[in-house]
Every structure is written in C-alpha cells, then in structure tokens.
Amino acid sequence: xxxxxxxxxVCLSPALLHLYDTEGAVVVxxxxxxxxxxxxxxxxxxxxxxxxxxxxxxxxxxxxxxENSITAGERNGQIVEGLQYGNSPSEYTKDFIGGRxxxxxxxxxxxxxxxxxxxxxxxxxxxxxxxxxxxFLKNSNTNVLLACAAWKDKFNLEDTLFAGAVVNKLKPYFDxxxxxxxxxxxxxETMGDKxxxxxLKDSSHYRRLSAYGLEKDMEYCAxxxxxPVVPILRGQxxxxxxxx
Amino acid sequence: xxxxxxxxxVCLSPALLHLYDTEGAVVVxxxxxxxxxxxxxxxxxxxxxxxxxxxxxxxxxxxxxxENSITAGERNGQIVEGLQYGNSPSEYTKDFIGGRxxxxxxxxxxxxxxxxxxxxxxxxxxxxxxxxxxxFLKNSNTNVLLACAAWKDKFNLEDTLFAGAVVNKLKPYFDxxxxxxxxxxxxxETMGDKxxxxxLKDSSHYRRLSAYGLEKDMEYCAxxxxxPVVPILRGQxxxxxxxx
Numbered sequence: 331x332x333x334x335x336x337x338x339x340v341c342l343s344p345a346l347l348h349l350y351d352t353e354g355a356v357v358v359x360x361x362x363x364x365x366x367x368x369x370x371x372x373x374x375x376x377x378x379x380x381x382x383x384x385x386x387x388x389x390x391x392x393x394x395x396x397e398n399s400i401t402a403g404e405r406n407g408q409i410v411e412g413l414q415y416g417n418s419p420s421e422y423t424k425d426f427i428g429g430r431x432x433x434x435x436x437x438x439x440x441x442x443x444x445x446x447x448x449x450x451x452x453x454x455x456x457x458x459x460x461x462x463x464x465x466f467l468k469n470s471n472t473n474v475l476l477a478c479a480a481w482k483d484k485f486n487l488e489d490t491l492f493a494g495a496v497v498n499k500l501k502p503y504f505d506x507x508x509x510x511x512x513x514x515x516x517x518x519e520t521m522g523d524k525x526x527x528x529x530l531k532d533s534s535h536y537r538r539l540s541a542y543g544l545e546k547d548m549e550y551c552a553x554x555x556x557x558p559v560v561p562i563l564r565g566q567x568x569x570x571x572x573x574x
Numbered sequence: 575x576x577x578x579x580x581x582x583x584v585c586l587s588p589a590l591l592h593l594y595d596t597e598g599a600v601v602v603x604x605x606x607x608x609x610x611x612x613x614x615x616x617x618x619x620x621x622x623x624x625x626x627x628x629x630x631x632x633x634x635x636x637x638x639x640x641e642n643s644i645t646a647g648e649r650n651g652q653i654v655e656g657l658q659y660g661n662s663p664s665e666y667t668k669d670f671i672g673g674r675x676x677x678x679x680x681x682x683x684x685x686x687x688x689x690x691x692x693x694x695x696x697x698x699x700x701x702x703x704x705x706x707x708x709x710f711l712k713n714s715n716t717n718v719l720l721a722c723a724a725w726k727d728k729f730n731l732e733d734t735l736f737a738g739a740v741v742n743k744l745k746p747y748f749d750x751x752x753x754x755x756x757x758x759x760x761x762x763e764t765m766g767d768k769x770x771x772x773x774l775k776d777s778s779h780y781r782r783l784s785a786y787g788l789e790k791d792m793e794y795c796a797x798x799x800x801x802p803v804v805p806i807l808r809g810q811x812x813x814x815x816x817x818x
Contacts, residue, residue: 342586342729343587343590345589345590345593346587346589346590346727346728346729349589349726349727349728481753483593484590484593484753484754485586485590485753485754486753487753487756487757490757507778508778509725509728509729509730509731509734509777509778509779510728510729512731512776512777513729513731513734513757513761516760516761516764517757517760517761519764520760520763520764532756533753533756534751534752534753535753537751
C-alpha cells in the first residue's frame with residue numbers, strides 16, 4: 331500500500347484564508363516585502379525573539395514593558411512616530427539586535443499571523459530562509475498551508491513567487507491538488523536562471539517601495555538563504571526553532 | 575502629452591471583488607468550466623437570450639413564465655431535478671437553442687455576475703469567444719476588470735489562464751499595474767505552443783469534472799474562438815452585443 335502524502339496548499343490572500351482547513355497543519359506566513367524577511371534577519375542575528383503586533387500603540391506598550399526590547403515599524407516607507415526603527419532587514423545586524431527582543435508592527439504579515447487559528451505550528455518564510463523552511467516542512471510530514479500576506483488583501487507577486495519556490499522544492503513529498511499551488515509553482519518556473527528580484531522588479535510592491543528609495547532593501551529580501559533559520563511562534567513570540 | 579491608457583486589472587476570486595473599483599468599468603465575468611462557455615455557445619447558436627439565475631427554484635419559475643424557454647443547470651455533473659438540460663456547451667446547437675431563451679443556473683459564474691454592482695458594462699468571456707472579447711475591450715477604451723468566478727471562492731487555473739490570455743493580447747493598450755494580471759499573463763505565457771487544455775488537464779476542476787466523464791466537454795470549453803460573440807448583460811438577460 332502506498333503511503334498517503336500530506337497535503338500542501340497555497341492561500342493567496344488573507345481574505346481567502348477561511349477557505350482552508352488549518353486545523354493541525356503547519357502554516358507558513360509569507361510577507362516577503364518585508365515583515366518575514368526582517369524576522370528571519372533579526373532571529374538569524376541572535377535576536378532573543380520577535381513579537382509581531384498589529385498596532386503602533388501595542389508596539390509602544392510592549393516596548394515599554396519588555397526589557398531590552400526595541401520597537402519597529404513603518405508605514406509608507408517611513409518609521410512610524412513613536413517607534414524607534416524601521417522594517418528593513420539590513421538594520422538588524424548582530425551587533426545591534428543580538429540578545430534583544432524586536433517588537434515589530436507591520437500591516438499585512440502581522441494581521442495574517444493573528445488570523446491563523448487552530449494551526450498546529452506557525453512559522454514564517456521568506457527567500458532569506460527558503461531552504462530552512464522547506465527542510466522543516468519536509469521533516470514535519472504533516473499538512474501544510476503556505477499563507478501569503480498579500481497587500482491589503484490583494485494578491486501579490488512576491489509572496490506568491492516565494493510560495494512557488496517552496497512548492498517547487500517540496501512537490502515530490504506532498505499531495506498537491508490546489509490550483510493556487512500549481513500557479514505559484516508555474517510562476518516560479520518562469521524564473522529559470524534569473525533571480526527572484528529580476529521578476530519582482532515588475533511588481534506593484536516593488537514600484538511602491540521604489541518610490542521611497544528602498545530598492546536595495548528589496549534586493550536584500552529577495553536573496554536566497556542568507557539567513558537559514560526557522561522562526562516559529564511560541565505564544566506571542568517568534569523564536570528560532572531549535573530542533574532545526 | 576501621451577494619452578493615459580485605461581486600467582486593466584484581474585480579480586482572482588469573488589471573495590476579492592470588493593477590493594476593486596468597478597464603477598464605470600467593463601467587467602468580464604469568467605467561468606470557463608462551464609457557465610461562460612455555455613453562454614457563448616448558446617448565443618452564438620442564435621439563442622434569443624441567456625438568463626443566468628442563482629437558484630434552481632428561480633430557474634424553474636422563470637422557465638415557466640418565459641415563452642419558448644428552456645431551463646438548465648447541473649450540480650455535481652448531473653442535471654438538477656426539475657430542470658431540463660445540463661451545463662454542457664455542446665448541448666446548445668443551432669437546431670436546438672435557436673430562437674429560444676436559456677434560463678441557466680450555475681454555482682460560481684452566476685453568483686459573481688450578480689455581485690458586480692455599478693459596472694458600466696458586464697460581458698462574459700471564455701476561450702470560445704476570446705478574440706471577440708478582446709476586440710470589444712480594446713474598442714471600449716475604458717477601465718476593465720477581468721473577474722474570475724473561481725471555485726467556491728478558491729482561485730482556479732482555468733479562469734486565470736483565460737484572464738492571462740486576455741492580458742497578453744491587450745497589454746499594449748492598457749495600463750497594467752496589477753500583480754494578478756502579471757501572474758495571469760505569466761501563466762498564459764508558460765503555455766507556449768501548447769493548447770489551453772494541455773495546461774488545464776492538471777487543474778482541480780478538470781480532475782473534478784473528469785470523475786463525471788466530462789473530458790470532452792472541457793476540451794470544447796478550452797477551444798479558442800469557436801463562438802465569436804460578445805454576450806452582454808441587458809437588464810437580467812445576456813444577449814449578443816450587436817455593435818460588435
């Protein structure tokens with residue numbers, strides 16, 4: 331008897347999340363530009379934890395109550411008033427973030443993370459930790475939902491391209507009967523020998539963030555495997571999955 | 575001064591429709607398997623009109639009150655009890671449907687059609703009338719939303735592939751800053767010299783309908799330009815756009 335493979339699905343927008351059964355599954359939150367890239371960078375560089383919060387007020391409040399923490403968040407490419415730092419992964423070097431807790435507020439990624447209920451395990455994914463995430467999912471041998479943060483609920487190219495990269499690596503190990511996964515994989519395959527950034531330069535988010543001069547930041551976010559860690563949610567904190 | 579091009583966007587699921595501004599736009603309802611294919615076939619073959627309705631009861635009621643009408647609808651690949659015919663475009667030959675009104679109930683396409691408010695013009699699209707739809711949109715010179723009926727709100731490959739075919743043909747004539755449109759176009763481009771059906775054989779809907787022996791039906795739906803008409807909504811009826 332052939333072994334039944336676990337299921338792998340892709341959800342293209344938080345507005346479609348209710349259509350998927352996350353009960354007992356591993357859910358991967360994907361917000362390439364830039365929440366989950368920044369999370370990977372901070373944890374790889376020895377941040378004690380990253381706490382994703384939805385509002386600026388909550389960010390400030392937690393920043394006050396948690397020792398050795400820093401608060402960060404941007405809106406429209408600018409650090410929000412009352413917070414200390416921005417959303418750029420390159421800000422979070424070892425010297426700066428090592429041993430500290432990053433309290434991070436973002437628009438799309440954080441909201442999605444808080445929407446996922448009942449999932450067995452929640453991790454975050456980005457190109458910066460692509461292989462680490464894939465290895466984790468392969469070893470978990472359970473149903474997986476790749477959940478794209480999108481942009482204000484609209485489908486976006488960068489999160490879908492990353493989901494496609496994961497599907498492409500994992501398709502021998504999962505049962506994939508999900509058109510979103512097929513399309514994401516197809517999008518990834520069009521990349522050929524090019525880099526993710528080459529394809530992402532023609533995306534709405536790239537255009538939006540370029541207007542704030544954030545091209546280098548996006549190139550950083552589109553780099554593969556720079557920060558091979560698996561951020562996993564424990565309570566309200568994202569920490570490095572130590573069993574990886 | 576360069577002329578500003580109208581906007582072309584793609585909505586991948588009815589659950590995302592609220593994110594798009596359809597005011598004054600042309601909205602193309604896309605339900606390749608099989609509502610909008612059947613609509614193209616019936617109107618091309620001289621049906622007087624097609625009336626899409628959401629419920630079986632409404633279908634029966636209208637069928638009784640409209641002279642020379644027939645009622646049609648399937649659920650799970652079977653003609654619904656109380657209705658006369660199915661959802662297959664090949665059923666609607668000239669001999670059969672000529673001069674008659676088709677009252678059609680479908681799950682996804684009809685619901686989406688009734689969700690679109692404020693649009694200037696609503697037409698339906700499928701591979702069977704691809705070029706006719708593209709010509710209409712090009713000549714309309716106004717904002718366009720390609721609205722995929724999807725499958726119970728889940729993204730599907732066939733509607734997106736068709737949207738991609740339209741984007742591909744129309745991109746010189748529209749301003750496209752929409753990641754869904756970019757991804758749909760990319761999906762279409764992966765087709766290369768193959769036919770739509772080659773790509774669609776690996777889709778959830780193809781698998782679902784194959785279980786009912788509907789492979790030939792889907793091949794029919796994936797044929798390009800067999801029925802070059804533009805079904806346009808006038809009141810509650812879809813009729814052939816006479817100015818095409």
